[in-house]
Amino acid sequence: MERLRQDDPARIGDLVALARLDAEGSRGVPERRYLARSVDGGHTVLACLPPPGGDPARWAGEVQQAARLTQPGFWPVAQIGGTPAFPWYASPYRPVLPLPAALAAYGGPLPEPLVRTLGGTLAEALASAHVLGIVHGGVCPAGVLLTACGPLLGCFGATRANPVAAASPAQATGLETGCLAPETAAGGAPDRAADVYALGAVLAYAATGHTVPERQEIPAGLRDIVTACRSRAPEDRPEPARVLAELLPGAAYGALAGATEPVSLPGRVVEALSRQSAEVLAAALPTQGR
Template sequence: MRPLQPGDPTHLGDHRVLARLGSGGMGEVFLGRSPGGRMVAVKVVHEALAAQPGFRARFRREVTAARSVGGAYTAPLVDADPDAEVPWLATAYLPGMSLRDAIDAHGPLPPPAVRALGAALAEALVAIHGAGVVHRDLKPGNVMLTPDGPRVIDFGIAQAAEATAITESGAFLGSPGYLAPEQAAGGRAGPAADVFALGAVLAFAATGSGPFGQGPVHVLIHRALHDPPDLAAVPDPGLRHLIATCLDKDPARRPVPAALVPHLAAPPQGVAWLPETVSQLV
């Protein structure tokens, strides 16, 4: 969290803007407070993206769909304005830390915790896909570990952005190392692309590294398209097999999220499922 900078908005709709939370490929994120005192995370779309033909209509459809996403493991959409000078949306603000930060600071999770995390993320995808939304950028930085359990954040504008002709040559949306092959190749990413990303996130949680290692963007893209994932460090053979099925190159052979839950663990609540060093921070 950082102070506001000169030129930052002080209000977005009825929400008072309090601080900066971060930025990404699609926009900047601010901490806000609703008129009723609720803390919200407000994502403001980059002006260049918002100016592309057709973006606002797609964004409006995405917002309508995202409003209907329920479930215990997502951050609910609470407000949006697709018609603002610069479009924005607000979700419930979730205190805690990202999975990325937790693993970077304290190392991989033990297999039971990875299984619990996987069950929560699979249930989140069931809710997201059931509302007609595809996340398209599920990654460790978009999984929050909160006092009430894990939550998937940052869905609701990826599909509108992906369908928009934003390209400079070679531009794409998503995070290399977690992109499904069909998405990395520039094709349309459906729900199965989120399952691929789920497998990559669980590999990261179990080992501290993504299944395609590290390297420049073009190297990670090539590995996702052509190389098998490196899962040798996943300590639980059953978990290793489940992750491998999610990372199948063929989207038709990946399991649907609902089919994964029975093979994982009871979806977690609170922080007791986490190692003590992480749960104390959360």
């Protein structure tokens, strides 16, 4: 857990903030994320607020869209609250590491088998959203939340695949360098091909520690599919289902996203998840506000 700072809220609605999820100086974090507990101590949640300097009204509107995305493989939006000036949402807590924290715990890029599982699971989740006409529009390393049962994709940024309703490039601020597709950066609305481009950036990050690595830095077994996802031409990027097939040949579609059985994680990552869980359970509610 990361300590609260002086400028962090002590209360989020009827919740008490315990700690930050993201380390100080983390890049590309789409929102402020806190581990929090109800004032009666009855339940613990991950509570989220707009990013610093963000537009609370626009953020709240995107949260309303994200709440409709209940597909397996996505971190759920379970409770929405607050005011127009201070909106927030919360989800039931489970031990979770943002992807950058997982790499930090491991001490570098993740092993290729885990990168394949991670990428295949995210590809399956995106495919299920795209079938419903939903574009995520905010896929990035900090938006990938790794649990003991595999990765979940944070819902923030999800929009209907209607050019009128989709977020504009100006709204896509905060994404890590390399996650924004060229056509989106040039003024186009986020679409399914842009999600695949961002998925390629996440794969590159998990495998190398960078969203824009040199081709030779990418492990040989992942090089072709990552390069294809990150093609500058949207029509040359693969569909998410093909990404899944390339990463995990023979995997049954629908068996990954939302899995309830633990996946094979490096010991140091498991240790970090366990330590976070223990610290959250042991955390005492503050006796007075800051």
